[in-house]
Amino acid sequence: MAKRGLKVIARVWRGRTRRQDADVYNGHYSGEVLPELRRLPGFRGARLLRRETAEVTEFMSVVFFDDIDAVRRFAGEDYEFAIEYALPPPSVCL
Numbered sequence: 001m002a003k004r005g006l007k008v009i010a011r012v013w014r015g016r017t018r019r020q021d022a023d024v025y026n027g028h029y030s031g032e033v034l035p036e037l038r039r040l041p042g043f044r045g046a047r048l049l050r051r052e053t054a055e056v057t058e059f060m061s062v063v064f065f066d067d068i069d070a071v072r073r074f075a076g077e078d079y080e081f082a083i084e085y086a087l088p089p090p091s092v093c094l
Helices: 019-038 068-075
Strands: 009-018 043-052 056-065
Touching: 009 019, 009 068, 019 043, 019 056, 056 068
Parallel strands: none
Antiparallel strands: 009 056, 043 056
């Protein structure tokens, strides 16, 4: 995680799934997305926040980068759009 006073860029993604599928996405994030992020120069950390309601689980992923070039290494030139491999498996999307 970033040290106090160090400037970083935070990239945020939000999604939701059925409660019974929430652990599948959590596993996808920790097993596939995070290892890919850790290989990137300029990656500074990530958090996956989770909120459960009666019917769905909402996720918010916050990923920290050194600068916009590091974001582009992760997301490409259209860095404001979701990254295919970072999305949950189609079977758990709502």
